[in-house]
Amino acid sequence: MSELMTPTLAGAAAGLGVAMPMGAMSVLLLQEAMRDRRTAVAAAAGIAAVDLGYAALATALGPWVASHISPVEAWVRLASAAILLVIAARGLAGASPARASGSASAPAAAPSSAPASTPPPARPAKAFARYVGLTALNPTTALYFAALTTAQGAALGTGAAGAAFLLGVGAASLLWQQALVTLGSLAGTRVPDGARVWTFRLGYGLVAAYALKIALPLPTLPTLG
Numbered sequence: 001m002s003e004l005m006t007p008t009l010a011g012a013a014a015g016l017g018v019a020m021p022m023g024a025m026s027v028l029l030l031q032e033a034m035r036d037r038r039t040a041v042a043a044a045a046g047i048a049a050v051d052l053g054y055a056a057l058a059t060a061l062g063p064w065v066a067s068h069i070s071p072v073e074a075w076v077r078l079a080s081a082a083i084l085l086v087i088a089a090r091g092l093a094g095a096s097p098a099r100a101s102g103s104a105s106a107p108a109a110a111p112s113s114a115p116a117s118t119p120p121p122a123r124p125a126k127a128f129a130r131y132v133g134l135t136a137l138n139p140t141t142a143l144y145f146a147a148l149t150t151a152q153g154a155a156l157g158t159g160a161a162g163a164a165f166l167l168g169v170g171a172a173s174l175l176w177q178q179a180l181v182t183l184g185s186l187a188g189t190r191v192p193d194g195a196r197v198w199t200f201r202l203g204y205g206l207v208a209a210y211a212l213k214i215a216l217p218l219p220t221l222p223t224l225g
Contacts, residue, residue, distance in 0.1 A: 004164040011055070011168025013206055018051055018144055019176040020203030021091055025135060026180055032127065033184025040184060042124035044177035046131030051141060052170040058145035059162045080147040081215035084207055087144055091204035148210065 025047060033040035135141070149165075 004160060007161045007164040008168040011165035011170075012172040013168075013210065014055070014145070014148055014165075015051060015169040015172030016176060017203055017206035017210060018141055019048075019173040020199050020206070022180075022199045025131070025138075026199075028134070029131075029177065029180050030184035033181045037181065037185045039124050039127040040181040041178065042128040043131040044181050045174065046128040047135045047177050048170060048174035049128075050132055050135040051173040052166060053136075054142050054145045055149070055169040056166055058142075058149040059166060061146075061149070077214050081211040083143065083147040084211035084214075087140060088204040088208035088211060091200055091207070094200065144207070148214070 029040060029043055029047065032043050
């Protein structure tokens, strides 16, 4: 069991890295929780399902890719780490109160209170499908897991390790989304800008830390002569 703890924790960190930054989907989920907690729970499960699905696809392909690139494995790890660092840098660059608040509220402005004309909540199954579709449209999630699992292809080569990694991803993403549902049902969308900024910093900080972890040891340049 102890040998499965490492990929499980790695998956949990990966799941939190992609789920924590509070963007548009987080605000929509908070608004859903204001209207009806039951549909918000289903919506949160939809978001986590997409994270898990992308991670599963990448984990299935990652070892195959890694087995075919073993001569340049270190350089592939470095390229994957560079992609993750770019994702982290872009996210951290937007982690200011004005930008985080503006980008998060772009698709749907958060009301100060639930008005009388608020549309009735959707059925849980419909909410689940809707949030699956909205989350799947984000290419960054797919790129994130593709870079991550390709770089760790050898480590995730066994079925048990891959399953443990996916367990960590799914559990961490689902727990974070459900925590947002609880927050939304208690406080609505009145999340302070400072708190939202820190979710960006923590989430993308995890991505950056992951990038550094998979980049090491650095590839060695061939010697001349």
